[in-house]
Amino acid sequence: MKFPSLFSPLKVGPYQLQHRVVMAPLTRMRAEKPSLAPRPLNVEYYAQRATPGGLIIAEASPVVNTGFGSPGIPGIYSEQQIAGWRKVVDAVHAKGGIIFLQLWHVGRVSHSSFQPGGALPVAPSAVAISSEFKAMTAEGKVVEYETPRALETSEIPGVIDAYREGAKNALKAGFDGVEIHGANGYLIEQFLQSRSNLRTDQYGGSIENRVRFLMDVTKAVIEVWGANRVGVRLSPYGIANGSGEADPMPLYSHAIKSLDPLGLAYLHFIEPRSSGAGRAEVNHQNVPSAMVLYRPMWSGVLITAGGFTGETADAAIAAGHADAIAFGRIFISNPDLPRRLRRAYPITPYNRATFYGGEQKGYTDYPAHDEMAQA
Template identity: 80%
Template sequence: MNFPILFSPLKVGPYQLAHRVAMAPLTRMRAARPSLAPRPLNADYYAQRATPGGLLIAEASPVMATGFGNPGVPGIWSEQQVEGWRKVVDAVHAKGGIIFLQLWHVGRVSHSSFQPGGALPVAPSAVAISSEFKAMTWDGKVAAYEMPRALETDEIAGIVAAFRQAAKNALAAGFDGVEIHGANGYLLEQFLQSRSNQRTDRYGGSIENRARLLLEVVQAAIEVWGASRVGVRLSPYGVANDSGEPDPMPLYTHVVNALGPLGLAYLHFIEPRSSGAGRAEVNWQNVPSAMVLFRPIWQGVLIAAGGFSGEAAEAAIADGHADAVAFGRIFISNPDLPRRLQHGFPLTPYNRATFYGGEEAGYTDYPVYDELAPA
């Protein structure tokens, strides 16, 4: 059970990966407050999971002060945040790892308690998230989502500029690349999908118009990094945060085809069976596979994520559906996950109660396999 294909090299942009086990971007809500800067504990966490030639995608980081909706998430818009991330990156590089930062704007998946001056969160249109979903507040309580404020057309350039500056900040922090978060019902996906985008300007209506903001943000990141160090994450059949397109194939076929000629480092698909898996145990049955559907029209590196075991990851790559697999929840509880998969060592189960917020417990206190071995 050594998974020879999963542990074969892969070229991603300018980087030569030693294996194809990536760490997915995982919100953990353990940044300093109120600065939202990464702290030494965060550097320890990422360093524990770094391996020579292994790819880590750091957790989603808001690109501006209006772009977050969870307490304790690290940002990438201030100098203090850049300094905090620099220590994380240095710790990963000291272990020989490669680390990209996921750039994020949550849009309507927020609450006025996070917004400067208590303003309403922004979105493509004034369409609220369904009452079956609940928001978190700055103090960690649960509340109903509010009706967001629709962005004015002339404000959208500022969103693109914030992503561009965040890309520059990630470069200054020493990251190896950036991933644009276009998934899970956050701002860029809100613009993509017709349920949340009811605009009548050049950013709404047709598929081409709804895809415009995502493509402008990707282009802004490319101008900073070069295309070979920029990735994009999508969730075509996802339902997280009240997302979902009635017929995803035309929309996402257009998006993937538009991204194809750019020469990106990779495209990262979340499998719909795990959409929303951060908040609850889900395994949607009888749903399409994003990697299977879109692999035929994506010629570059494809990373798949969402509920994979080592066996499933090996099979996905062997069948040509993916080039690498990003693991999330089991990478939380197994800091030495690549080694455990390669050698068939048993996996430590994760504790969902410690996913979000807190200190070392459920974060940096999971043992590596040697520490479990009897003396």
């Protein structure tokens, strides 16, 4: 019996992938200002990383102007942003690639400087992120997190509708699908977890109630796209942005079992060893594996991400723990990553100092292996 590998084909929703090397959604803070629309530099970046039958999950994009937590992030709520993303999508499609957009709202990970009129950011409950984590202002200054304002029950349908509108806008921009960002301590995960959700209405208290917001958002997005072009990202053992559930198993088992019958394109995990990897180098030891623990509860396509090499990715797929592997940091520095992994070419190290903000440096100036060989 031949086991699948990174370079076996895979059906994801209606799409046939030619390989299982997925580009993870990566915040890079290089959108045009002040429109926060993708610009030609972003088009070049994504086109460099597109491959025939390869899946790119484009960076997290707020569905509403109150959903930002960092400057220079592209949005998906204005006509300019839709037009900017359409150019990205067209460039990826011209290379034969498939591209989903990650829909985002940061909730309490925002700051009043991003909010109209300097209002407080919103969250399920008025619980601040602890001082060990730092917020970023709209000007890029590092400050303490503020205590957010708890959403009124009557406001929640409007937030769900913002996700629905973001999904419609992604469809207008020509994307092949969308991924709902339910990980890394942002708004959806704030509703999921007991430390950030102290509500007493139908969105708080029991696990079923805390999962309700995720389910309502997912169903709203499915209304736009159909289930087989919608993915969901979760980080059950994550600790990013002050997140973390004391015992994740009951909560995430319920969430995954609730999502499973919907027929989604995929479920996407962040492995716990890499939680918080966007802000620092981490490799948490002696932590559980999300893909191993939750795979038995998920009948669809499972993508996982977090510090994989070509060898460990191949092993995870061959063992049946995951169907595809999303790569982030090494996809930044290796625009031709699928080819490098297939041919066992050397991997170019990334430069963390150029991850966020800036121009070409550390963004579009990493050469492909064949270009390096000719230099």
